[in-house]
Amino acid sequence: MSTSGQATYFDGVTSARHDVTVTLGASALQIIASDGQVLAEWSYAELESIPSPQGLLRIGRIDNPVLARLDVRDAKLAAAIDDLSVPIDRSGRTERRGRRRVVFWSLAATVSLLLVAIYGVPEIASRLTPIVPYAAEIRLGAAVDAQVRSILDKSGAGSRFVCGSAEAEQAGRAAFDKMFARLEQAAGQPIPLRIMVVRNDDANAVTLPGGIVYVFNGLIEKAENPDEVAGVIAHELGHVAHRDGTRTVLQHGAMSLLFGLLLGDFVGGGAVIIAAKAILQTSYSRGVEAAADDYAVDLMKTLGADPRALGTILSRIAGSSHGSLKLLLDHPETKDRVNAINARAGAAPTGAILTPSEWADVRRICSGSKG
Amino acid sequence: MSTLDAAVPTAQPSLAARFRLPTGPIQFLGFDKDYWRLWIRGSILLAFTLGIYRFWLTTDTRRFLWSNTEVLGEPLEYTGTARELLIGFLIAVAILIPFYAFVFLLALTQGLVGQLAGVIGFLLATVLGHYAIYRARRYRLSRTVFRGVRFHQTGSAWLYAIMAVLWWTVIILTLGLAYPIALSRLERFKMRNTWLGNLQGRFEGSAAGLFVRGLFMWLLVVGPLIGSLVAFILALDPALLRELVSTNDDDALTRLVEAHPGVAFASAFGIGALIWAMVAGILLYPVFQAMVLRWWSSGLRFGDMAASSSLRTGEVYATYLRYIGWSIVFSTIATFALLVVGSAVAALLWATGVLEKEWFSSVGEIAVAILGVVTYVAFALGYAAIYQVKVRLGLWRALANSTGLSNAATLETISSVGAPASPVGEGLADALNVGGF
Numbered sequence: 001m002s003t004s005g006q007a008t009y010f011d012g013v014t015s016a017r018h019d020v021t022v023t024l025g026a027s028a029l030q031i032i033a034s035d036g037q038v039l040a041e042w043s044y045a046e047l048e049s050i051p052s053p054q055g056l057l058r059i060g061r062i063d064n065p066v067l068a069r070l071d072v073r074d075a076k077l078a079a080a081i082d083d084l085s086v087p088i089d090r091s092g093r094t095e096r097r098g099r100r101r102v103v104f105w106s107l108a109a110t111v112s113l114l115l116v117a118i119y120g121v122p123e124i125a126s127r128l129t130p131i132v133p134y135a136a137e138i139r140l141g142a143a144v145d146a147q148v149r150s151i152l153d154k155s156g157a158g159s160r161f162v163c164g165s166a167e168a169e170q171a172g173r174a175a176f177d178k179m180f181a182r183l184e185q186a187a188g189q190p191i192p193l194r195i196m197v198v199r200n201d202d203a204n205a206v207t208l209p210g211g212i213v214y215v216f217n218g219l220i221e222k223a224e225n226p227d228e229v230a231g232v233i234a235h236e237l238g239h240v241a242h243r244d245g246t247r248t249v250l251q252h253g254a255m256s257l258l259f260g261l262l263l264g265d266f267v268g269g270g271a272v273i274i275a276a277k278a279i280l281q282t283s284y285s286r287g288v289e290a291a292a293d294d295y296a297v298d299l300m301k302t303l304g305a306d307p308r309a310l311g312t313i314l315s316r317i318a319g320s321s322h323g324s325l326k327l328l329l330d331h332p333e334t335k336d337r338v339n340a341i342n343a344r345a346g347a348a349p350t351g352a353i354l355t356p357s358e359w360a361d362v363r364r365i366c367s368g369s370k371g
Numbered sequence: 372m373s374t375l376d377a378a379v380p381t382a383q384p385s386l387a388a389r390f391r392l393p394t395g396p397i398q399f400l401g402f403d404k405d406y407w408r409l410w411i412r413g414s415i416l417l418a419f420t421l422g423i424y425r426f427w428l429t430t431d432t433r434r435f436l437w438s439n440t441e442v443l444g445e446p447l448e449y450t451g452t453a454r455e456l457l458i459g460f461l462i463a464v465a466i467l468i469p470f471y472a473f474v475f476l477l478a479l480t481q482g483l484v485g486q487l488a489g490v491i492g493f494l495l496a497t498v499l500g501h502y503a504i505y506r507a508r509r510y511r512l513s514r515t516v517f518r519g520v521r522f523h524q525t526g527s528a529w530l531y532a533i534m535a536v537l538w539w540t541v542i543i544l545t546l547g548l549a550y551p552i553a554l555s556r557l558e559r560f561k562m563r564n565t566w567l568g569n570l571q572g573r574f575e576g577s578a579a580g581l582f583v584r585g586l587f588m589w590l591l592v593v594g595p596l597i598g599s600l601v602a603f604i605l606a607l608d609p610a611l612l613r614e615l616v617s618t619n620d621d622d623a624l625t626r627l628v629e630a631h632p633g634v635a636f637a638s639a640f641g642i643g644a645l646i647w648a649m650v651a652g653i654l655l656y657p658v659f660q661a662m663v664l665r666w667w668s669s670g671l672r673f674g675d676m677a678a679s680s681s682l683r684t685g686e687v688y689a690t691y692l693r694y695i696g697w698s699i700v701f702s703t704i705a706t707f708a709l710l711v712v713g714s715a716v717a718a719l720l721w722a723t724g725v726l727e728k729e730w731f732s733s734v735g736e737i738a739v740a741i742l743g744v745v746t747y748v749a750f751a752l753g754y755a756a757i758y759q760v761k762v763r764l765g766l767w768r769a770l771a772n773s774t775g776l777s778n779a780a781t782l783e784t785i786s787s788v789g790a791p792a793s794p795v796g797e798g799l800a801d802a803l804n805v806g807g808f
Contacts (some may be wrong), residue, residue: 010519
């Protein structure tokens, strides 16, 4: 083992280069200048190796604010120092052990984060939702309303987006309002509801926080009797009663915080985060939709209307737009839903919610001045 | 040893000499394979830890790049740690949560403020982003050590943020023509506040020089777009335009085009110009990048020491071509692997009769969605790793090896000044997605 060798020394005070001789003592190494002056004495226990290119051992002192460096290019001397000093870790074993801990705890953090996202967030959102004041919910609905409208208004109808104002449409509007008044009264919600039939060809309906319900024209066209439309509206009123819109906003907020802010975005992870959120949201929405179905069945029964109509129109819509992943993801197996609806409906006596002539009016609610 | 001629280190044979690399004052000595290993392992861990591993990967990457860059025979040193980055990030999150809450509350406010909440939030985030960029630079510099002497950065990050936002506004308003002057002003500010020990840096790149060199490229890419815009304005009839705004029906546009063949021509010209701008922009980007890098590197000064760059445009092109080539190979192999695995799984499911089961349709849907996410992550991380090795490392190496230093003896007599700076800036930059190196 060599006990001395040549090296380069930087004292951490100036950038000057010192060509030095390093002598290895029992518990410390001595750095000696070419004129024989001892520049520094470093004990082996305080040494640390600093990342450097192959063939160079760069040594500093652990936690020392003075950045003095000893560059050893003499392979024998480097090996000797490595043997004598415990913290010097040229094989990288200590580094690897530390890294394994990092990986383990990162994975643990990921698992706990996913568990919170799957089980914690929906639970927290459900507990918080009833505490949110209705005033706040109405304000929230008003804030998102404009945005939602611009998304739904695909044909760019602008001010004519809402049906029922043209002369040819007013009878339909009256009949529709009569049907809705019965539903609203039976539902008995603490906030005033606002319902609008809008020009959109999708067979769908949307509920916003604060009791705003949009029924699409496409749904009325797909329906074969008024009870089917009433059933869908009753389902939407279920969302209002369960305050699902507010809960979704709370969930989205919490998820954005969990995934977006805490995890950041490294290599375009944004899309992954959106996808992950979508998947988790799907699993929430399945339970939510089933609960709204139950509510709809009960409401229709209270009114003496056909509680099975919701199931009928659901099957029709699913049948005509099969292969649409969106619908499949948003709603639990349509067949399961229909079965659940029928089971809950039982053999209740049914009567139509509107007269045939009123129903005929409703079907013309969006007929006025078509562009 | 102050008698030493700094440009030719003689005390110990430098690594550059031992590996018989072309000798310039700056050498990059790292190997591709080590960087590959770093990024492949890092990408896998990033995926499994949903990105938490990024603090360690960033630190490893910088350590690799810094410690393999030899200036006058002495490698640079990066003394930052992943733990610091993690703490900086957590502090940044603590600062940003109230900020996001504030913007959210603004959005819920009725009236004009509520409608403008998005714009206000974007503006605040932009200023904050530039503030973070400047502070992140302070952190990185104060963790960069050369010959036992630390770099550091002075100057107000808020001042820089306001300057940067104003200059970028000017750049956008002038369709990029102000880019040289903006870049030189911002770079001047940054370099004036950059110190190696007690040695102050500065930037002497001339905005006019960059403007003249870039003007032809600008005319080539943006010129046709402006031409089409002018043609469009000339073809328009103010009376008809008023009618168009007031009626707002579907046929108005058709009538407009029928009445004015010039508008149709201008629109076609505009679409052509847009396609041209995109194609030319992509093809010329390496030329542009090489030009800016050369200009930037040649403008750097520390005391009497001046840098100069002989970076070749062809080298930057080759870097991107290698990236594209590797990406194509990766895409082919990955797609093939995906097809093989996919059909094997499908065959297995079919053979075992699981496909027929009632429960399969809902479980299958979720499985397909998860598989989609996994595939997306794998592809994104693969491209990112290739980009890192081929473009980032390639450009770093090309720039280092092509940079010359004059009066390098200045670097021999620097005294240590400055303390390590806080990593909060890096954390903010990370949380706001504006992180640089």
